[in-house]
Amino acid sequence: MRKLNIMFIIALLAFLLAACGSEEGTDSSEESGENASGDSQEFDLVEDGxxxxxxxxxxxxxxxxxxxxxxxxxxxxxxxxxxxxxxxxxxxxxxxxxxxxxxxxxxxxxxxxxxxxxxxxxxxxxxxxxxxxxGPVIYVRPDSDIESAEDLKGKEISVSRGSTYVAIAQEYTENIPQVDSDVVALQSLAKGHHDAVITDKITGQTAIDNGLEIESRGQLGVSxxxxxxxxxxxxxxxxxxxxxxxxxxxxxxxxxxxxxxxxxxxxxxxxxx
Missing domain, CATH: 3.40.190.10 (Periplasmic binding protein-like II)
Known part of the structure; x- marks a missing residue:
């Protein structure tokens, strides 16, 4: 009889431990699933995930x-x-x-x-x-007589279409050819078009490093x-x-x-x- 009781207790303990383990595993899995997909749904993305x-x-x-x-x-x-x-x-x-x-x-x-x-x-x-x-920087050809922002007044300044540089150029002139990218503007400048280009400092320096014959003539601020x-x-x-x-x-x-x-x-x- 005692042997049966011991076996019954062992079986009962095994059952309880298995049930607890199963329950914990389910909760963990469900929680993980909610975190993975719930955030994505919460963001309301173009495509989930x-x-x-x-x-x-x-x-x-x-x-x-x-x-x-x-x-x-x-x-x-x-x-x-x-x-x-x-x-x-x-x-x-x-x-x-x-x-x-x-x-x-x-x-x-x-x-x-x-x-x-x-x-x-x-x-x-x-x-x-x-x-x-x-920050926006003034770029010109090496032989340009533009030395600072004051010299931009009335000049032809090319900028990237839709960029913040349009408004900056408008402070100095109404002659503002707009192109599809800053790189195009700088390439055009180097070929003899426009008087200056206003664009990002890093973009201009990269163009110079790649052999484009242009120079910086001053930074206009920090962005x-x-x-x-x-x-x-x-x-x-x-x-x-x-x-x-x-x-x-x-x-x-x-x-x-x-x-x-x-x-x-x-x-x-x-x-x-």
Whole structure:
């Protein structure tokens, strides 16, 4: 009888332990599933489980084409953010001037395309914390008589269509040819067209390093570049900010900047005088 009781107790204990283990396993699995897919659904993405981001592919070294895909600093940052969010990064190439509209209309989840945070753009989309800092610079041919911003008055200044440089150029002239990309503007300048180009410092320096015969004649300020996010997508914006914070703190963002740009552009510089 005692032997039967002992066997019954052992069997009962085994049953209870198995039930507890099964219950815990189920809870853990379900919780994991909710975290993996729940966030994705909460973000209300273009495609569940994927982060669709837009860039121009015409802004070397930030985004440019290689072997049929976009690469560059912007692209690397977008992919790092997607990885932090547990999502698959899906790139979409678009004309720079149309990217903000595409984000606003929901064609893209976000844009990682070197957009400067401006009041006008904030009316259309929201922005993350900056993922790099730069600033507009005056570029001219070596034989130009333009030495500073004051010399730009009345000159022909070419800029990228849809960029913040349009408004800056308007402070000096009404003669502002707009082209599809900053690189095109700089190439045209080097060939003898236009009097000057206003564009990003890194883009101009990269063009010079690649042999383009142009020179810098002064920086016009400091700008903050950030990820564009659709309005009312607070959860997505918060998640991107958290991802960027982790990328900065771990040194990964700086690592990507050094890889693609050659300098650390992730720390805010002092305002240009």
């Amino acid at each position: 994927k982060l669709t981001f837009a860039a121009s592919g015409e802004f070397k070294p930030f985004s440019f084409m290689k072997d049929g895909k976009m690469v560059g600093y912007d692209i690397a940052v977008a992919e790092a953010i997607a990885d932090k969010l547990g999502l698959e990064a899906v790139q979409q190439k678009a004309k720079f001037a149309a990217i903000v509209t595409g984000v606003k209309q929901g064609r893209y989840d976000i844009a990682v395309a070197s957009h400067t945070i401006t009041e006008d753009r904030l009316k259309e989309v929201d922005f993350s914390e900056p993922y790099y800092y730069s 903050e570049q950030a990820v564009a996010v659709p309005k009312e997508k607070d959860k997505l914006q918060e998640a991107i900010n958290q991802a960027l914070k982790e990328l900065k703190e771990s040194g990964k963002l700086k690592e990507l900047a050094m890889e693609w740009i050659g300098v650390d552009i992730t720390a805010k510089p002092e305002e240009a005088k």
